[in-house]
Amino acid sequence: MDEFTYTNIFETKGIEYIIVIAFLLLIIVFWYLINRPIKVKESINSAIGYLNDKILRIPRGIFYSKNHTWTYLEPEGYAKTGIDDLLVHLTGPVKIKQTLNPGDKINVGDKIAEIYQDEKMLEITSTLSGEVAFINEQLISQPELLNRDPYNKGWFIKIKPNNWIEETKEYILADSAPKWFQNEIERFKDFIAFSLKKNNPSSSEVVLQEGGELIDFPLAGLSTDIWNDFQKSYLKQ
């Protein structure tokens, strides 16, 4: 019988070969695990810029109005007013023109500001009556505040309201707000399908199929006609 010979596996580098083989096997597992489809749909949507109700900022305790402005009564008695996150997401980056000055009197339906994107413009109207106390001048030089922080730094004006209780009865609040925004997105899809067809009959632009997703800032690339339409039929319902 042959003599037993002991081979030191370390000297033969056997362990190193085993490690290399283990690495090659494990990288397959690792690659599979890291590339499995991710189920968190809304976070992908927010990352790639689909517009849906999951990415909208809808803080509680703020009064949302049907013309897509919001208001909030500060402890000092001023009603802070601005435009809601859905409108910000629909238009994309805009420039702001403040049309009022502190001391001006306003009524429900009066224009409080204009928002611009190139030559396209939307009028923002008031849902409160009262006296303008402050306007946010920072917003003129830094319109991006609107996209970053529509409910704090992105406020438009502060009003000393005349008839707060009566005029805020119609507002949407707290629990009902997310549902309302969801409906408003659906309403926008209907609006845009209709308006695109009306303004560009022969257009081959994106047609929203049933269940289709809106990209973020859908109005940004669209024409003045559609913006005017949006003002007339979507904002003034």
Added chain:
Amino acid sequence: MSNTKTIPADRAGQSIWSFLKYELKPKAKIFTPFNIISAPIVLLGIVIIVIRFAKGIGSVTNLTQEVPWGLWIGFDVVTGVAFAGGAYVITFMVYILNLKEYKSIVRITVLNGFLAYVFYAGALLLDLGKPWNVINPIIGNNFGVSSVLFLVAWHFLLYMLAQLVEFSPAIAEWIGAKRAHKILSGMTLGAVILGITLSTLHQSGLGALYLMAKEKIHPLWYTEFIPVLFFVSSIFAGLSMVIFEGSISQRVFSDQVSEKNHKQHNKILHNLAKICAVTMFAYFFLQILTFVHGKHWNHLNSPMGYWYLTEMIGFVLLPMILYFYSFRKHNITLIKIASVVTMIGIILNRLNITVIGFRWDAATHYVPSWMEIVVTLTVLFVEIWIFRWVVRRLPVLRESPAWAKNNH
């Protein structure tokens, strides 16, 4: 800082001199917390540098004949260059693989890489006994062709030039030089290919410098594969720097970033996290392999061994898992945390080879003097100042002027 006015993208008919004079003026608040902290340190650092050149390197550092390279080489040069690795990875992805979604971060990454090389490689001069001799490898006086330093010197020089060419279209857009812009944009691809070749070689070349110190480096860190480990780790070190620096830039220079790029940034971070996770996975195995190959298990049960395990588990394996997890969960905050842990790990790794594990067995250990630390911070802060100066003026983060967009 956010109330800064952005400058017009075109110099609007001004003469070049009045334009440059205007541009030299500060554009933002001078007394920011960062400036208030950094300015005295930089002033002190400059004084120490003057003393260093007047009285010699021994007057300000704790370096000895035994430990001739300390913090300035170990941190400024070796670690700084690893962090600058993001530039070659991102330019490779954008210009060679044509992954256009990363285009919005190319300029800031190249600028960051370029400045890192200028400053950190420039910090080499502080270490040279006769700094004016730095020109020798370039002009051919006593070519030390068999020296790794010869290779590193040429690579640094050529790579800085390549990065300058890659960045130069932004300079042309800034001063409104339309013809130059066209020519320089045409040179970009060539510069990128040269840059990637040089980078891959000298990232490992820096590691090769330490191959000659076999007897001085702790056996757990010394391996003949240091060059390979340096190269592989430079990929995720550079990308972690891109994630970290990009997240800060998006905040500090928010007035420069278009809404579209701002939105896309999270997607970019998410994808970079995946690349980091995969490269760190490979790197971790390479480390295991070199450890087994070195057969130094007996060292594991010692203070240096615990320190080695801390680096491998806490700063390679853990951030890799963090990257993996945050990529899967789409957690951008966690990606940023992973990038910071990875960067600490890279600093530890480079310092373990160049400072901590270097002459670990000497009777007296090298500990950098406070003056060495101040000078290191000076180099870092001045680089950040210049970085900020450039980003505020050149189209680095903001969109190029309309005339430049059709030239690509």
